[in-house]
Amino acid sequence: MxxxxxxxxxxxxxxxxxxxxxxxxxxxxxxxxxxxxxxxxxxxxxxxxxxxxxxxxxxxxxxxxxxTREALVEAVYAAELDEVVSSATVLLGEFEPAVALRAWMTRYAAFFKIKRGMSDTLRAGWASGSIATPATRERVTAVIAMMLRSGAEAGSLRSDVDPEDVTMMLLGVFLSTAAIDAQDRAEQLLDLIVDALRPALEPKRR
Structure with a gap:
């Protein structure tokens, strides 16, 4: 047999x-x-x-x-990061790029909030090597680059923006508002970032 x-x-x-x-x-x-x-x-x-x-x-x-706690934290972190990355393509399939980018920023903010609850374990695990160091920033910046390209092609987002600059702005928003637990302020700041990423309107000729 x-x-x-x-x-x-x-x-x-x-x-x-x-x-x-x-x-x-x-x-x-x-x-x-x-x-x-x-x-x-x-x-x-x-x-x-x-x-x-x-x-x-x-x-x-x-x-x-x-x-171990480290094993649970590593699994949650990996699953959430994968979801943040994959959600960008889903959102681009549902909305025009600028709207998709703004919705994705909210999803990324939720990931950052979850990460805060795991931060002590993550730092200790990364330092000891018991938790693999993920390429979080690289993957997030690659997502932003993809969404900016889509927006530039559609004419709804600027084509002259460094994706790494957007990553830094987002982290600045999350870190500064987390310290004072200001969710509403975070949403307002994310709106401002998207507004800054939109192409400037041509002045009307008289």
Whole structure:
């Protein structure tokens, strides 16, 4: 019998593993969602048992998926960064580039807020090497460059802007408003950044 062939007995024996794997994936997804919400709610360290309760699982299940706090934080960070990057293409498919860029800035702001709740663990993990250092800034700047190109082609965004400058402006907004927990002020500042990225209107001739 070839390796690709299985007897009915073989298939029935393997069947119970599939629901178990599906349950494990669901538990992992629930843990990541609960951790993301917990990290977004506070900049203080969140107890792991509180995250497990919020996910509706026991602490043992959490440790099976994430043996350490560092492992959980690294997984949440990676998932959120991937979502921030991939959301740009989705938004460009739904809105014109300037509107898409503004919506993406709000998504990036949410990521930054979640990152604050993980900052102590991230810094310690990056310093010790227990958490891989991600290319966050490079990936974010690449997204901004893509959206600026789309906007320049559509005529709704300037073509002479360095994407790295936009990244720096966004980080400045997030850091300055986080210190005083001023969400409304952050939104106003993001609006100003997008306005600054729009092409200047030609003066009307008399």
């Amino acid at each position: 070839s390796e690709s062939e299985t007897t009915p007995t073989d298939r029935s024996a393997a069947a119970p593993d599939r629901p178990a794997r599906a349950d494990a994936r669901r538990n992992r997804d629930r843990l990541l969602a609960a951790a993301r919400d917990a990290f977004a709610a506070t900049s203080e360290a969140v107890p792991l048992d509180a995250i497990a309760r919020a996910a509706g699982v026991g602490i043992g299940t959490l440790y099976r998926h994430f043996p």
